[in-house]
Amino acid sequence: xxxxxxxxxxxINDAAPFAQPILNHLxxxxxxxxxxxxxxxxxxxxxxxxxxxMMCSMASFKQHASFGFWxxxxxxxxxxxxxxxxxxxxxxLGKITCLKDLPSDKKITSWIKEAMKLNDDGVKMxxxxxxxxxxxxxxxxxxxxxxxxxxxxSCFESFSTSAKKEYVSWVxxxxxxxxxxxxxxxSIEWLAEGKxxxxxxxxxxx
Numbered sequence: 001x002x003x004x005x006x007x008x009x010x011x012i013n014d015a016a017p018f019a020q021p022i023l024n025h026l027x028x029x030x031x032x033x034x035x036x037x038x039x040x041x042x043x044x045x046x047x048x049x050x051x052x053x054m055m056c057s058m059a060s061f062k063q064h065a066s067f068g069f070w071x072x073x074x075x076x077x078x079x080x081x082x083x084x085x086x087x088x089x090x091x092x093l094g095k096i097t098c099l100k101d102l103p104s105d106k107k108i109t110s111w112i113k114e115a116m117k118l119n120d121d122g123v124k125m126x127x128x129x130x131x132x133x134x135x136x137x138x139x140x141x142x143x144x145x146x147x148x149x150x151x152x153x154s155c156f157e158s159f160s161t162s163a164k165k166e167y168v169s170w171v172x173x174x175x176x177x178x179x180x181x182x183x184x185x186x187s188i189e190w191l192a193e194g195k196x197x198x199x200x201x202x203x204x205x206x
Contacts, residue, residue: 008046012027016063019065022098027046029105033116050119063095063097067102074118074123077111080092151192151194152191159196171184
């Protein structure tokens with residue numbers, strides 16, 4: 001009789017060859033730092049919960065893997081806080097393509113322990129209510145960029161107001177012009193493929 005394979009084992013086994021050692025290594029670090037961590041599949045990718053709350057997660061895509069913390073905006077590391085506020089790819093360590101792309105085990109372990117303490121202390125993520133608006137105002141630069149790509153424009157126009165706002169807010173909230181241009185370029189690419197802003201979190205696109 002075959003031993004039962006856990007959902008996380010299956011996820012890693014089904015991942016691209018380049019991603020398997022990355023996911024296995026991250027998984028090992030999480031359990032070494034937090035033996036009480038619970039493995040779960042949420043939104044189609046592996047999560048590690050601690051004391052009944054989400055702590056961190058990892059995922060594999062066609063050409064990269066990712067790793068992130070649920071409460072990254074509340075953590076001390078400025079890099080984590082910045083990427084949590086303006087991440088281009090899911091996760092807070094950028095696009096991981098090999099083990100060398102990862103920070104040191106010591107640093108990752110310190111982050112895991114910090115994330116554990118936030119859960120230990122019962123610190124909650126505070127969701128702020130967006131200001132009420134009667135209509136969505138699309139910046140002129142955004143409109144001009146859309147008009148250069150018919151597929152992207154058609155997709156954007158077919159979206160609901162809230163779906164449109166996710167793209168506009170993400171691009172317009174960039175802290176620098178360079179970041180804004182990169183986000184605009186990425187938005188056009190995703191829209192041309194018919195994808196909503198947060199498609200990476202949706203099981204449909206996994």
